[in-house]
Amino acid sequence: MQATSNFEALRTPECTGEPLIKMEQIDKMFRTPAGDFYALNHITACFYRGEFVSVVGKSGSGKSTLVNMITGIDHPTSGTVMVAGTNIHSMNESEMSIWRGRNLGVVFQFFQLLPMLTLLENVILPMDFCAMYAPEEREKRAMELLEMVELDKEADQLPAAVSGGQQQAAAIARALANDPPIIIADEPTGNLDSRTADTVFKIFARLVEQGKSIIMVTHDPSLAARTDRSMLISDGCMIDPVVAATFPNLSHRRLLWLTRQAQEKELAPGQALLNGDQAQAMYLIASGSLDVMQTTPAGQETRLERVSPGQYLSTLEMSLPPNHRVVRVSSEQPARVLALDTQAMDHWREEAPAEWQGLERAAAERTAGWTKVSE
């Protein structure tokens, strides 16, 4: 038996199970003096209950536009967003703001606390707006939330009298006022030093442990790495998470290009994929695994390698001598792969020789042990 981690599937853009948030074929077009500009293109994405997901991408890639589609701050040009069974863009503005107040906690980079209200009053405000708790309970609840973010002593201060980190902690307490199941945060640590950012991140992590679902836009790769998974956006398009996980060091531009080139294939357990020197493509494993088998002159087979989700197999390794190799889907379960054909591979090699050399080096390292096995 192989370790179960070998069979862990990397989640692909299309959704499975019962998502809490489902974005389907979202386009967002802005009319600009220079012409129509698509900030989001065909975004299909799911977020699940209890997940902590980071949204990552370069400045201008569409991260804020994407989360604004979930908060209802902005509307898609086409496509639907379902949140816990509600088609949120079918509501009018007043229905939307009540719905948002009850279901979402929204946290921004610049805190956006009301400057004339104390921290306590800022936290009470959403409860008043949505009439979620009895009036006499609201202050007590707000104090508890401020205690949770260690701001009980500052409750009566105005925002300007406390630090940036404390203002953000108060903004998180405010976001939690109506006990929403979902928190959407757009660069909540973007304006904080790294130690304060860490404190804010830990508050989020604790909320996830308590069952909240969080989507957090961030520029900080070290914070993104601490979330359950990252959703990468480039030029308003989603990078396939399988592509991103397989090539963590490639540029977002390249990852998006690979996402567009890749063809998803479902392969049956035990199916032979390609044969030694006939290798034609690169296969990125999304789920299941591929076994590289070596046949001895006597006709006996040994397994050289098992290639699992997050890894890939290319012509580079398949064309190394000696041949007589076969690649098969592991017999335990079907495999889902993203395949790149020869044309795409040739294009990649010509356009980015340095990247290609990197792939060749990696292939040489991976296959260093193979010759030993077959000698």
Ligand SMILES: Nc1ncnc2c1ncn2[C@@H]1O[C@H](COP(=O)(O)OP(=O)(O)OP(=O)(O)O)[C@@H](O)[C@H]1O
């Ligand atoms: N109201 C608007 N009108 C025209 N273009 C817009 C509008 N809002 C956003 N855009 C454009 O859409 C693209 C995506 O913007 P968005 O703010 O979503 O990027 P972002 O990834 O959040 O960037 P940053 O990391 O700088 O916050 C950008 O090119 C931006 O200029």
Ligand SMILES: [Mg+2]
């Ligand atoms: Mg933004």
